[in-house]
Amino acid sequence: MESIDERRELLLGQAEIWKQMYSFANSVALKCVVELGIPNIQNSHNRSLSLPEIASNFTNSSSPNILYLSRVMDLLVHNKIFTSTTIPINPENEKDSFSSGKLYGLTPASRWLIKDENGLSLSPVVLLAHHGCEIYDLARKQPESKKLLHDGMVHIGNIVMDRIVNGIKEEAWEGLDSIVYVGGRTGHAIAKIVKKYPHIKGINFDLSHVIETAPEHAGVTHVAGSMFDAIPCG
Known part of the structure; x- marks a missing residue:
């Protein structure tokens, strides 16, 4: 240890x-x-x-x-x-x-x-010295850039969520029935919470074209939509 x-x-x-x-x-x-x-x-x-x-x-x-x-x-x-x-x-x-x-x-x-x-x-x-396009515009135009953006966001989410899950005291998670991760992409980040605290229902919320490629995670429900329209309850 x-x-x-x-x-x-x-x-x-x-x-x-x-x-x-x-x-x-x-x-x-x-x-x-x-x-x-x-x-x-x-x-x-x-x-x-x-x-x-x-x-x-x-x-x-x-x-x-x-x-x-x-x-x-x-x-x-x-x-x-x-x-x-x-x-x-x-x-x-x-x-x-x-x-x-x-x-x-x-x-x-x-x-x-x-x-x-x-x-x-x-x-x-x-x-x-500064010109070009936004990273999301580049991802839409180039499949390899889209994958790079996806992989980068997954790794960032994993690193941050690992610190959150292991750094917050267990009693802080008590009484929580469900958590909505807005912009959770493939759901890997919120899956870390659900795996450690299975009493919590995870809701992974992101745009439809993101959710359609998201893998299944135990205890996590994928919901497609825009946060500018409505956000699932949690």
Whole structure:
């Protein structure tokens, strides 16, 4: 049986693989802020700005998602592309979205992303480095890519579910009659729960073209549909 130190080392090793595999997210985040013109917005105000202030200056997005934007900005702050300072909450106007949160500012790195007319910006290079199609579009066009996507999702689900099943105390599963896995693909992930806790009925819910290729699992029922229409009860 693995010791705590051995399990920790294995988990850190897994984290390093994820880090290296998804390092492209750093450059995609750069593309995002360049397309939105965030460095130019910050530069035009000549000061650090809050997310609502930044979003209010967008010209190509009528309803920006502040939560998603905050994730992109915080990733780039971590990578030292932007600075971030906390805004103290104004007790007299807590509902004012400009009175709390963070202020994001430029760094010597992000100043190279400011679009100018002198050809001294790296923003065109950032955009040039990212083009193509979504992974799901590629999967629809190429059978080998579809299988690769399928296999990748199965392995990710297995790894995550293994930690969930073995990391959560048994009493947490007591009293659960059924669990719905929305977007469960082939059902391998929820089958892990049902196998360890057979008193739980597993419902694997995904699109019809995904479900039709899903294998049978003991204690798991496959249900086809779209989560945008309805989700099975559980």
